[in-house]
Amino acid sequence: MAVGVLPGQANGWPPCLGGDSDVESAPFDTPPSPLSAVNDHADRAKGVNGHRPHSDPPSRFLDTLQNLGLGPSNGAHAGVSVFTAILPSTDGYVARSDFLQLRLQDFPFPIAKIQQCVDALKKYTAPRLSPASASSEDGLADLVEQAAGVIQWGDLEASVSILDLQQYLLGLTHELRDRLNDASWLTPRPIPRKRVALIRGRPNLTAGGHVYRAARALGLDLVIIDDEGHWLQLDTDDNRQHREAFLAVDMTEDAGVADRIIAAIARYPLPIHGVFTLSDNFFVTTARVAAALHLPANPVTAFETSVDKYRSRQLQNAPGHTARVSSVDDLDALLSSAAFTPVYPLIVKPTKGWSSECVSKVSAPADLASAVAKATARHGSAAVIEPFFDGPEIDVNFVLLDGEVLFCEVADEPPCRADRADANLNDTFSPEALTLPSALPAREQAVARNAMRDVLVRAGFRTGVFHVEARIVNSAVTYSDTGDGVVDLVLREGQDKEEAATAACKLIEINARPPGFRVSVPSRHTYGVDFFAAHMLAAVGDHDRLRLAARPFDHAPREGRTRGAQYWSRLVYVPAPKAGVVRWSSSRTGLSPCEELKRRRPDLRDRIVVAVDYCVPGDKVALYTDGARTYVAHLLVCSRVSRKEAIQIGEEVLREFRIDIEDDEKVMGM
The missing domain is CATH 3.90.1170.30 (Pyrimidine nucleoside phosphorylase-like, C-terminal domain)
Incomplete structure (x- = not known):
């Protein structure tokens, strides 16, 4: 990273350049020091600081910045402008064109502008730097011209002292390392351009914008497959920014829908290298399309298990604890047998469903029939009756590659209305908030990660992004008022935070996709992991870039904050x-x-x-x-x-x- 500093006229600093050694900055009025490498794994960077007064005549350095749309707009600028040029020290192919925007989001130092200077899939040739590279303004201009990206930070006051500026640059450098050091964005091998089809386009730009932008940044050509009349079908300039093409298909959920999609893909004149969906009711169909076309995908049977809440419950079930009924009459027959003895409270929900719809907590036998009637009326599906697991509810989100956990996060869902002891059939499990990182003890988070990964693998899943909902039973923590009206997880009386020997993680449901567009937002901002990008890369079998997409920030853990969370x-x-x-x-x-x-x-x-x-x-x-x-x-x-x-x-x-x-x-x- 090359850092240029341009102070305003009022500052009166001498027009010289200074260098730093790694993060240990030398005084700015000392002779230039040699550049030193910053350890950034495959993408090591170089660091140097410099400044010049604006009273000097216009320079090539300023002209170069202004050609990129950066730098002060006129010579009367009185503040101190700071720039960082990103200069990887190895050649490589660009994995994602908006890498800097993604990794620098919510940066604690104000950013005026980020100029990314590379395109996805293109080769970047690292500059051959020497200590003299940053010892003159022409040298700095050369660095900027060869940079993969340039950041202009928010201006500092012209009266800032050299000591304060030095501390500012040190803090900025440390923060950049936490975001960039463990997330190589250049690959040593060429990246072939691929085309991916989204089966069921999103209902609007709010829900789909992150998907379309991620595809564009990855250099993936996106084809949308959906019903006639979808908003992305019209061949307008705006729609062409979001997708390469739209294939109109009758998406009626019948036995022939997979064949109709396969036929549409076969008619498309360009090769399609992968298919994916974000619509829960099209998981199995999409897997069947992928299998028929020999495209990367998990087995159809894995999706069949995940979308059937009775079958997925069997992955952790104990005999007699779960039942499936198709009607209230079935329920009466079940209760008259010895095969199932309900233990209250329990949960009744459709075997096919999503978004906590028609899910009921049943606390008394008199309410059981009503709950079954409500669940079986939804989607015309059967109802599953299962135990209510009392304990903190969590989301466990994974990026897997051949069963290996590339990334896992645990997020806390505070109690909802149906969690209350006096909840009735009208109270829902609709979420009210989500908090990251989790406040569960570290050992309980490890229990959740290991148990839910094993559930996914037992279901047949190997590679992709998965959103798993679960609860921790026998947890060492519980939700309580912590003061000032804040309800959060606190240690149970007499519990040791590190003792989790009896804690267990119980599956609620498997969603074989990224979290919804709302719930993906905290992960992308808190950890720097874009689940939609990872989902598409898994769909086209791009495992090199899948590994890169799954790397979180490198912020150290602090006061219960998980490593990687900013x-x-x-x-x-x-x-x-x-x-x-x-x-x-x-x-x-x-x-x-x-x-x-x-x-x-x-x-x-x-x-x-x-x-x-x-x-x-x-x-x-x-x-x-x-x-x-x-x-x-x-x-x-x-x-x-x-x-x-x-x-x-x-x-x-x-x-x-x-x-x-x-x-x-x-x-x-x-």
């Missing part, structure tokens, strides 16, 4: 406060609820990482959709101070969110 984060779901027609409370300003919140509360705005509204004025919303809570927005907040602060900020955001919904009789009756 901060604590809290994903907040905003449920519809009532049923009716959406009327934004900020209609007079024209701002959406999320934007209005950030304007009204600038103190919260600086802690909000991502904010996404789901509704526009005139939309009709219900309290529940398919038996699960209806959400109107999600927001991700962060804290570099503590997990408790992240939770507090999330709760404050939820309290301050405002959306007007007018009563509507038609919606109220939904």
